[in-house]
Amino acid sequence: MNKRQTRLFAIVATGISAAVFLLLTFxxxxxxxxxxNAESITPAVVHGKDVWHKNNCINCHTIFGEGAYYAPDLTKITKLRGETYLKAYLKDPSKFYDEQRHRRLMPKQDLSDEDIAGLIAFFDWVSNVDNQGWPPRPILVTGSTLPGADRSAAQQADDAKIERGGIAAPPGARPLSGNEDPIALGERVFRTATPACTACHSTAPGVNMAGPSLAGVKGRTEALLGSADYKGQAKDVAAYLHESIVSPSAHLVPGPMYSADGTSFMPTTYAKDLTAEQIDQLVAYLMSMK
Known part of the structure; x- marks a missing residue:
């Protein structure tokens, strides 16, 4: 190119780039x-945002990947934990974590009921913003997973063995025939329901998270049903597990981490979000944990 052509190319390229930038900005x-989700910004949401900033929550937590990355990302926290849990947690975090065991302790902020309600409203608004998968690898609450999070090849291969059952398949999962074992189908529901059961429950013995470990749940349930401590309506293990999924407050597992004021922290949405077949598959999977 000669000087004139070079100058013309630079001018045209700059103009096109500027036009594309302005178009994308618009x-x-x-x-x-x-x-x-701007139409959902209520006075409570605005108040919660002010509480978030006033208490410098961003010094430890992140939202949309913005923050200190010391404590869990809270972008989807209302979908992972629910309002009942968050209310109890924000009132007294010390009931949920132990500084000696966990090496950290959420400070008690002495928030008013109005502040807590506003903060939860703010978190709920944030959780419904279309963040298009950002941040790609957030620091999540213990044991939880989010759609689109990076998965190992081994995890993807394992997922490919499990029927979709109406729930979106993870990346790399192959189409299956639908003739798979109900236990395998239930494991898929366990990991991919919304919120995923893995967000609160571990399948490892003695590892209690926001919910109790499900390792050995069948044996524990048999003992519970034979005692005077059970307050629900189930007559056998399968019925108890079904009851726990669709009506979690029918029987409250002892412990401040699991319920407050007679209400279980377990989400009450599974009865409408899962089909009857998916619930039966989930029960079959839990029944396998002897």
Whole structure:
């Protein structure tokens, strides 16, 4: 190219780049209200945002990947834990974590009921923002997973053995025939329901998270049903597990981490979000944990 051609190329390229940038900027602003769920910004949400900033929560936690990365990302916390759990947790975090065992302790902020309600409303608004998978690898609450999170090849291969059952398949999962073992199908539901059971429950013995470990749940349930401590309506293990999924407050597992004021922290949404077949598959999987 000669000097004139070079100058012309630079001018045209700069003009095209500027036009593309302005077009993308305009398109982003056009979609902001829909992407951010702006119509749901209520006075309670605004108050919760102010509580978030006033208490410097960002010094430890992150939202949309923005923060200190010392404590869990809270972008989807209302979907992983639920309002009942968060209310009890924010009132007195010391009931949920032990500084000696966990090497950290969420400080008690002495928040008012109004502040707690606002903070939960703010978290709920954040959880419904279309963040398009950002951050790609957040620091999550113990044991939880989010759709789109990186998965190892071994995990993907394992997932490929499990029927979809109406729930979106993870990356790398192959189509299956639908003739798989109900226990395998139930394991898939266990890991991919919303929120995933793995967000609160471990299958390792003695590893209690937001919910008790499910290792050996069948044997423990048999002992519970034979005692005077059981307060629900189930007559056998399968019925108890079904009851625990669709009506978690029918019987409360002892412990401040699992319930408050007679209400279980277990989500009450599975009865409508899962099909009857999926619940039966989940029960079959839990029944296998002898």
């Amino acid at each position: 398109d982003s602003h056009r979609k902001f209200d829909a992407l951010t």
